[in-house]
Amino acid sequence: MATSRMRQFTVEMTRARDLVGLGQSVYRMTGGRVDGSDMYRAALVHAVAALDSYIHGIVLDRGVDMLMGRLANSGSKSKVGLQLSAVQEILNAPNALMQEVSARAQIAQRLSLETFQKPDDVANGLAMVGISKVWSIAFPNDPGAAKAALGVIVQRRNRIVHQCDADPLTPGAITPLSDGDALDSISTVQAVVAAIDPHC
Template structure:
């Protein structure tokens, strides 16, 4: 599981490098060249890194449970698999069939919003996720969930609405490096706390 956290941190490092590119271009060009989309890309990629972390923790945790290396929780026992996967599992000496089934079923899902993240983690752990994350971060679970939801909402505005402000057609919502860095730092802290919680 450590490699999942390491990959998450590496992905966030790449996201932060875009911020460095933004800073460099801002300092060497005029305001005529709008490079704010680099900041928007950082938000989208940071949420992508977070989503990938939850997907991978869940997938590997489920495989560990199936292999008897992790306590099996009720939600895991109710995970439905296709008949095709059941046929593949017959006589299989590995859990590759389950790995493929988890990937197939979860490929339709995003684990970004607080409720969806908690749903995913319930497949591998009975921990009260947001209480545990709050304990690790010294913040209330409600505040953590609200902040995560705000970042996801902004990502959705960027990814699905071109970050357009409907109140002022032709303009985009404001964004700045401080806002973006705060979001990335928050996602990193929450990701680490989730890792420690499961």
């Protein structure tokens, strides 16, 4: 059964594909005078953001379930690292509902300092909440290939957002990105999450 976070992830993937479609339409409507590739870049960035948001949601939901005693604490030795004042606020909540609201707020605040995009970061985040060796479990035939495919996309995303996708070999030029490349990246991210989700 799909997690509750999968529905929103699917919505975000549709938005990413719509950005590619918008870029294609702009290119066609202008007879090729306006390049749609910046919309393809935006789509790739959005797909990675959707992955990050999905993993954050899973870690948050499972972390709250562990803290509230609904899920066995089988996490790795990694720590979410709540401050003592946060723990005190959770424990001093007047009732169970407010305790859960407080736990969710405190864990969400703490997780806001993390990114879960690179393959190892995804694995570490999920391991914190009891999902260990996710790449081997989700991709039993070749976890290395799945990690490498995602790693390439995240690396390109980082080049887009931190370096304006500048071509390192040609100063002043932008690294080309086609609509097909963007759609392939979106499909890869979606396949990664689809394989991980049943184990969450």
